[in-house]
Amino acid sequence: MRLSRVSGTFNIGVNAVANESLAFVTPDADGQFLRDLQEALGVETVTVTVGGAHVVGSLLAMNSNGIAVSGQVEGDELELIRKHLPVIRLPDELNAAGNNILVNDSGAIVNPDTSDRTLKQISKVFGVEAVRGTVAGINTVGSLCACNNKGCVCPTDATPEEIQMIKDVLRVDVQTSSVNHGSKYLGAGIVANTKGALIGDETTPIEMGRIEDGLALF
Incomplete structure (x- = not known):
């Protein structure tokens, strides 16, 4: 685990996303x-944009099996991403x-406003399994x-019910924390897999x- 920054910001999770190998x-x-x-x-790194945007950590989610990407993704970008894993374009707003x-x-927890069709995709x-949920009452989980x-970190104002949902769906233990000197947006400040993590x-x-x-990570 090490501290890092990218594009002049400590919000490294906005600018990168990882699974176990990529x-x-x-x-x-x-x-x-x-x-x-x-x-x-311990990953291979692939440089990519999504719809011409550089905030790939915000626009792309993945695990070891597949990738979900913003519907704004362009054809050449989609082809590059598809070389590595199966991918879906999200049709919703x-x-x-x-x-x-x-x-x-x-498991996966998704914005509660996600449509039934997209949830299945x-x-x-x-x-x-993908289920709808919030964290700290906020939809952008x-x-x-x-x-x-192996684990999950979420903000300190996540409710006991939300924490239990994360434990049940992702099948991991949960710790509460902040990142980058008090930010509750841990996903925006961390890029992690089971081998290690970068932190803002x-x-x-x-x-x-x-x-x-x-x-x-010990």
């Missing part, structure tokens, strides 16, 4: 950030996949939480300890 990364990433991902998470989906290899591409296949470089030592415990 990370999609903003074209703005410098060599140091790419090395951080490769070394800390709620198509910022990384913000609206919290997923690991056991998400479940199919990820190969897991992917931006609020960070998870891997404004994160305090206390936050780092809670995140390390929550993601079981």
Whole structure:
């Protein structure tokens, strides 16, 4: 686990997303950030845009089985992504996949405004049960939480019922924390898998300890 930043920001989870073997990364990433991902998470890095936008962590969600991407994705971008895993384009207005989906290899929690049709597509591409839910009463569950296949960290104002839902659906233990010196948007500040994590470089030592415990990176 190490501190990092990309594109001049500590919100690294907005600019990259990873599973156990692969990370999609903003074209703005410098060599140091790419090395951080490769070394800390043990992944191959692929530079991509989504609809011409560089915030790939907000627009793309994935696990080891598949990828969900914003419906704004362009044909050449989609072809590049599809070379690595099966992919679906989200048809809903709620198509910022990384913000609206919290997923690991056991389950997915999605924005409660997601349509029935899209919920089924998400479940199919990820190969897991997908359920609607909130975290801290907020619909953009992917931006609020960070998870891997061993644990999850979510904001301190998540309710006991929301925490239990995460435990049940993702089949992991849950720790509460903040990131980047008090931000509740852990998904925006962390890129993680079961091998390691990158964390925004404004994160305090206390936050780092809670995140390390929550993601079981020890």
